[in-house]
Amino acid sequence: MLETVEVRKVTVVGAGDMGHGIAELFAVSGFDVTLMDKFPQAIEKAKARISASIDKLVERGKLTKEQADAARSRMAYSGDMAKAVSQADIVVEAVPESLELKKSVFKDIDEHAPPGAILASNTSNIRISDLAAATSRPDRTVGMHFFNPPMVMKLVEVIPGAKTDPAVVQELVEVSAKLGRTPVKVLRDSPGFIVNRINAADTLFFCLVLDKGMATPAEVDGFAKGQGLPMGPYELLDFVGVDIGADSLAYFAEALSPEYGKGKTFARMAKEGLLGKKTGKGFYDWSTGRAQIPDVAPTDKISIMDIFALEINEAxxxxxxGVAGPEDIEGGVTLGMNRPFGPIAVAKDLSNAEVKSKLEELAAKFDCQIFAPARSISEGRMRDAIEGRLAPPTEKSAAAPGESGQSPKEQSAGAGAVRLERLPGEVAKVVLNRPKLNTINAEILDGLDRIATELSNDPEVRVVIVTGEGAVFCAGADLSQFFSTSVAFMEFARKGARIMRKLSEMPKLTIAVLKGYALGGGLELALSCDIRVATDNVEIGFPELTRGLVPAWSGSQRLPKLLGVSQASFLILTSERINGRRAYELGLVNRLVPSGDPDEYAEKYAAQLASSQAPVAVMLAKKLINKGSEVPIDDGLEMEAMAAGLLFGTADLKEGISAFLGKRKAEFKGK
Ligand SMILES: NC(=O)c1ccc[n+]([C@@H]2O[C@H](COP(=O)([O-])OP(=O)(O)OC[C@H]3O[C@@H](n4cnc5c(N)ncnc54)[C@H](O)[C@@H]3O)[C@@H](O)[C@H]2O)c1
Structure with missing residues (x-):
């Protein structure tokens, strides 16, 4: 397990609109802060802004004079990256939103920050994994997305990259709480995370409205104000900068779907320098410091239902x-966009049919598939999605464009909270995918049961990988489930044990990928696989006894068989957690993946085994190993002889021997 640090020293890199506010927030919350910027004038401006803001807090009675002085004394400023980050526990990057710039800044920070420091980005949209790749510590690189202005807005999205250690995410969640913010854990690294992803569909819509000449900015803003909004969308964009809208559409076009590039007006205005308030002219004239909005009648060409439907669709x-659950989406949008309610609450009052037909109308009107109904809405399952009963992620989403680093995979339909992917080379991948660290509930058990049957009968699959979505394998059974009687609880235990057995008896080679956590029921699932690959720092253990339980999904029986009574007793009776390396030394783990992506490693390993191991022989060998240990040795030996006899007639045996003699690779047919 990676050490977690007691965070006291924070360095913020980039002293602009966001950076100065983030630095101030940390300082008034009791952290020692260094604010770094490459440009001296940016530092001078930030100093003045922070000082004025702290004065205001005193004026309004939010800070005492002593607290303000203490906050000021905790702040330092620097123009030198090496010095600024050399003592940091956390570095928060807040330089402009450019992938190339951020990558070079991350590389620089990584070189000079202490090895244990967490590197966080305040990026609005960019995938964290893309930034983490520029560092030597993707496990300690994470997104920490504040909203503008950070001293006021309560939301912080905490985003793991593909390789971020869950302990690092947890640490930033705790730090965010110390800042008096409401952290929302994003479950999967995806462009724009929660709030800006939802915003991007609105941005595209309002760009296309102008492209098509449907209404003028003043007519739309008039309509929006009539709905009770303090500012219309174009006035707001003028206020924050039209270039921000244009850049965001360009990023989403590259990272998520080229259709975001359909909107043209914002990019053209950005090119012409019509950025709004900061250049004096955008949609409106700002020469007086305020938008001069012509007095026109509100448009009737758009309706509030357009926006509702688009936001529900993105949610x-x-x-x-699997980017976020409905509750976090609702919380994120209300806090991040300062709204009384979000798309989930709105969806609860609408029918699936209403939303679907509105989206179909918008997709046709704007010739834009981003507006077309999401799969669940198409299938009449909007309610399942917004009430958290849906399987994240589905075939469509997993195949969404822009998912970097993923090879094309044929997917089968999402099966509850377990997803089945079919990879090239006769390999299948079973992915646990639930909020709360992929914990196992009844839905996962049913999914595993169904998938085990499907794969057992599939001659096109030779090796099965069992893994978890994101950085965690599985943190155990979901203990928040409700059982009304001891009989119901016993049945749940029986069901789990039966499904673990079914998995262990699948006539395929199975590989579990242990990362993040493999605890309790998760460890039992791993023990039901033939081979376990693990990261160095995965936490492995049986916490059951600390909760008044015993391992009840076959763990108390499998572990002693695997490790012997002594080690099994130790692990079960003390609940001590061990890391992947120790588990490897004990023989619980077969392959260690000290660096790199454990899933990628497992996929390569699986493809290699699928092509080298004769499938019928695998099936019989598994039977011999599983059943042989349960019968007297003479019966076991007899089973072995019969298996050898059975194999004698197979084409694979002939092929295996002839390939061996011919010094070539065997091509097994599974016959
Ligand atoms: N402004 C917002 O509303 C908002 C909200 C949330 C997140 N963000 C994100 O926060 C980040 C910063 O945005 P901002 O609005 O504060 O930008 P900004 O332009 O106001 O500030 C960026 C600062 O970074 C400094 N900088 C540039 N290159 C640097 C380098 N190599 N090393 C150190 N400092 C450097 C600049 O001098 C400037 O002071 C972006 O990723 C943005 O997407 C912005």
Whole structure:
């Protein structure tokens, strides 16, 4: 397990609109802060802004004079990256939103920050994994997305990259709480995370409205104000900068779907320098410091239902893709966009049919598939999605464009909280995918049961990988489930043990990928596989006895067989957690993946085994190993002889021997 640090020293890199506010927030919350910027004038401006803001807090009675002085004394400023980050526990990067710039800044920070420091980005949209790749510590690189202005807005999205250690995410969640913010854990690294992903669909819509000449900015803003909004969308964009809208559409076009590039007006205005308030002219004239909005009648060409439907659609996609659950989406949008309610609450008052037909109308009107109904809405399952009963992610979302680093995979339909992927080379991948660290509930058990049957009968599959979505394998059974009687609880235990057995008896080679956590029921699932690969720092253990339980999904029986009574007793009776390396030394883990992506490693390993091991022989060998240990040795030896006899007639045996003699690779047919 990676050490977690007691965070006291924070360095913020980039002293602009966001950076100065983030630095101030940390300082008034009791952290020692260094604010770094490459440009001296940016530092001078930030100093003045922070000082004025702290003065205001005193004026308003939010800080005492002593607290303000203490906050000021905790702040330092620097123009030198090496010095600024050399003592940091956390570095928060807040330089402009450019992938190339951020990558070079991350590389620089990584070189000079202490090895244990957490590197966080305040990026609005960019995938964290893309930034983490520029560092030597992707496990300690994470997203920490504040909203503008950070001193006021309560939301912080905490985003793991593909390789981020869950302990690092947890640490930033705790730090965010110390800042008095409301952290929302994003479950999967995806462009724009929660709030800006939902915002991006609105941005595209309002760009296309102008492209098509449907209404003028003043007519739309008039309509929006009539709905009770303090500012219309174009006035707001003028206020924050039209370039921000244009850049965001360009990023989403590259990272998520080229259709975001359909909107043209914002990019053209950005090119012409019509950025809004900061250049004096955008949609409106700002020469007086305020938008001069012509007095016109509100448009009737758009309706509030357009926006509701688009936002619900993106929210449902986020659920389907496993980026966030409905509650976090609702919380994120209300806090991040300062709204009284979000798309989930709105969806609860609408029918699936209403939303679907509105989206179909918008997709046709704007010739834009981003507006077309998400899969669950198409299938009439919007309610399942917004009430958290849907399987994240689905075939469509997992195949969404822009998912970097993923090879094309044929997917079968999402099966509850377990997803089945079919990879090239006769390999299948079973992915646990639930909020709360992929914990196992009844839905996962049913999914595993169904998938085990499907794969057992599939001659096209030779090796099965069992893994968890994101950085965690599985943290155990979901203990928040309700059981009304001891009989119901006993049945749940029986069911789990039966499904573990079914998995262990699948006539395929199975590989579990242990990462993040493999605890309790998760460890029992791993023990039901033939081979276990693990990261160095995965936490492995049986916490059951600390909760008044025993391992009840076959762990108390499998572990002693695997490790012997002494080690099994130790692990079960003390609940001590061991890391992947120790488990490897004990023989619980077969392959260690000290660096790199454990899933990638498992996929390569599986493909290699699928092509080298004769499938019928695998099936019989598994039977011999599993059943042989349960019968007297003479019966076991007899089973072995019969298996050898059975194999004698197979084409694979002939092929295996002839390939061996011919010094070539065997091509097994599974016959
Ligand atoms: N402004 C917002 O509303 C908002 C909200 C949330 C997140 N963000 C994100 O926060 C980040 C910063 O945005 P901002 O609005 O504060 O930008 P900004 O332009 O106001 O500030 C960026 C600062 O970074 C400094 N900088 C540039 N290159 C640097 C380098 N190599 N090393 C150190 N400092 C450097 C600049 O001098 C500037 O002071 C972006 O990723 C943005 O997407 C912005």
């Amino acid at each position: 449902v996609k986020l659920v389907e893709e």
